[in-house]
Amino acid sequence: MNKTVAAAVTAFMLLAACETQAQHFSSRGLTFRNPEANWVDSVMRTLTLDQQIAQLMVVRVPLNMDDSKTRDFSDQMNGYGVGGVCFFVGTAERQVEQTRRLQRDARVPLLVCIDGEWGLGMRLKDTYSFPKNDRFGRLSPDADSIVYRMGEEIGRQCREMGIHINFAPVVDINSNPKNPVIGVRSFGVDRERVAQLGIMYALGQQSQGVLATAKHFPGHGDTETDSHLELPVINHTRAYIDTIDTYPFRRLIEAGVGGIMVAHLQVNALDPERPSSLSPAIVDGLLRREMGFDGLVVTDGLDMKGVTNTYKGGQGELAALLAGNDILLLPPDVPAAIEAIKTAAVQDDSVRHLVEYHCRRVLQAKYRLVVPHLDEDIRVPGEEHRSTCNDIVSDLNINIDRRIDSIVLSAIDTHATPGCQIAVMHNGRLVLNRAYGHLTYDSLSENVSTSTLFDLASLTKVCATTLAVMKLVDEDKISINDRLSRYLPYLIGTDKEDITLKEALSHCAGLKAFDALWQQTSNRDSILMLIAQSKLNANKSYCYSDFGFMLLADMVERVSGESLDAYVNRHFYQPMGLRNTLFNPMKAGDGAEGYVRAEIAPTEQDSMRADHLGFIWGSVHDPNAYAMGGVSGHAGLFSTAAEVARLMQMVLDGGELDGHRYLSRKTVETFTSRHFAKQGNRRALGFDKPLLNGGSNGPTCAEASQQSFGHTGFTGTMVWVDPDYNLVYVFLSNRVHPSSTPNKLAQMNIRTDILSTIYNCIVK
Secondary structure, three states: OOHHHHHHHHHHHHHHHHHOOHHHHHHHOOOOOOHHHHHHHHHHOOOOHHHHHHHOEEEEOOOOOOHHHHHHHHHHHHHHOOOEEEEOOEOHHHHHHHHHHHHHHOOOOOEEEEOOOOOHHHOEOOOOOOOOHHHHOOOOHHHOHHHHHHHHHHHHHHHHOOOOEEOOOEOOOOOOOOOOOOHHHOOOOOHHHHHHHHHHHHHHHHOOOOEEEEEEEOOOOOOOOOOOOOOOEEOOOHHHHHHHHOHHHHHHHHHOOOEEEEOOOEEOOOOOOOOHHHOOHHHHHHHHHHOOOOOEEEEOOOOOHHHHOOOOOOHHHHHHHHHOOOEEEOOOOHHHHHHHHHHHHHHOHHHHHHHHHHHHHHHHHHHHHOHHHOOOOOOOOOHHHHHHHHHHHHHHHHHHOHHHHHHHHHHHHOOOOOEEEEEEEEOOEEEEEEEEEEOOOOOOOOEOOOOOEEEOHHHHHHHHHHHHHHHHHHOOOOOOOOEHHHOOHHHOOOOOOOOEHHHHHOOOOOOOOOOOHHHOOOOHHHHHHHHHHOOOOOOOOOOOOOHHHHHHHHHHHHHHOOOHHHHHHHHHHHHHOOOOOEEOOOOOOOOOOOOOHHHEOOOOEOOOOOOOOOEOOOOOOOHHHHHOOOOOOOOOEEEOHHHHHHHHHHHHOOOEEOOEEOOOHHHHHHHOOOOOHHHOOOOOOOOEOOOOOOOOOOOOOOOOOOOOEEEEEOOOEEEEEEOOOOEEEEEEEOOOOOOOOOOHHHHOOHHHHHHHHHHHHHHO
16 A cells, blocks of 8 residues: 555544544534545545546456556556556456556555456356346246345455446346347346346345446447447437336435446437437436436446547547546546546636546545455455355246246146145255145135145144154153153053054054044044054055054153144244144134134035035144044144245254254254165155155155155145255145045146256256
């Protein structure tokens, strides 16, 4: 840092220290100006008129400079006193070296800029490049945060490399398919979406202290000419310009964008004589006064032929200054531009005042963007950034892949299910939370929303019973090798006396697959006695059975002293904030009378149990669980896809969520691992697993890893967790409405085909 700037910074630090003591001197009549103004004043006093003019200029860094040429360029630009530099093609390593040199030599700290609309990789071949804006424009509104994260990550990488301004985002509306320069750089054709996504990008980038620059004002979308080559003409009416072209810019100004770049356009309704970048009517009149923008106004590159074809010898830069621009970007001839503006300033005090005014604005930006980081080491973004970028792109791919929509809509069209929810968590974030269809096949029925409750059916086994057993194991109150009869005395003396918890959890206890116990009794204890009296299968080979989980739920109650629903609510749902995960939703909930039908997906027609509309609605579909009062170890739980995903994210993260530990990592590993694989049993403890030999004929898709685990449910539900991909997938439907047969959802592989698509999105 040179002596002049060092002195200015030291003065600023002293003044900042005095600011905190200003209240002690108020009685003496002393006043203190803010540190920013003092720093700007201190630098202004060191600058000649030529240097004040040069501070308005951001110059292009030449390509392929070796150390000697970099030194010569630095000396030359420092001699002029230019305000900033803009990098284009190169490598991150070389740019970092050059930035260090240029900042070290500068009399006043430089604004370092880049034109990285889709990331640094747009310019630097060894850094990351995101997809172009049109791809992000395909996102649904519930996934706009992905664009914020992209802007945030681009800002983070810029900050590490010592870049203060990125000339992005593009918020032109892509209204002309023949446009040679906008196209895929735009977020799309809808003004609302372009504005919203532009806001997300800008605010994300600015959250990292890097100025965003919305471009190309007042709107470059409807042109058929490249302003790099000649001046495009816009013949829109003023009403159209106000309603369409400038709409995204108005929205971004309201949201707090820090910079706006003005294009080189002939906008006849606004100024038929001058390019927009050089027009006082457009820059000072429309942008500044009418639209109220007080941030940095930057010209598009003044070396573009849209300006240089007409304005030569520094006259373009002079016109840009008179129009109201703060930064004169890429002047083709720096000394000619300085001379042209200086001559005008000497002849006209108003021009000199303009120079001083805009120089102060540029210095103010430097105080905010550059000065606080002068002592920070700049560096090439590390490999951790690539991982973050890949996460963002995989989340983007999941959200815009219309194959998921196509699969779901096919299921609805063929009456495989009237509606459904899908939730996906990837790397700990909810990246997809979508609802489709209606509660019934009546198009006038309520739409399924992301808050609609679905009957989880056998997902109850993993979302309630298995978690409860895991918690009791963690508390050393039970062991998976214990006999169930140790806790359930009514099993003593029966052929089930020796069944272990591990066998029941893995469906190899020899218990019957199913029996219509509800036809014999509607009493919970009586049903458990019927299970105790039932005959075991001839051997203990794998046989999927509800009975083991009905017994396990009773064990949870006897050991804990709480019913299963109360136990899991206290230990899991309530502390996780899962307000929509519960048993018997029509009887319980936030309100005294519970949830209403419009909030719950109905299941099957049933003349014995149906409501007045003829459907099971709000009570558990499974008849045995219903006979047990709606709370059982194998069925009865209701929830939403997003809440099930959050619950399973805790399991994926080794029993921890949001800094709170619910289960030990060892217990999670034990329960999500196979214990009877040698006997040909693919199951873990409570959780299902892929086929032992892989393939797509099992409970999941072929892409799922052998480390993955999950479960499916009779009502058309599925959850699948894959540690290898840090992925949680939940599909909830009411495919049993109005009848459980035929099971088209399974026949069409709807659940697993969607999961396969999600894997492909992540890999892509």
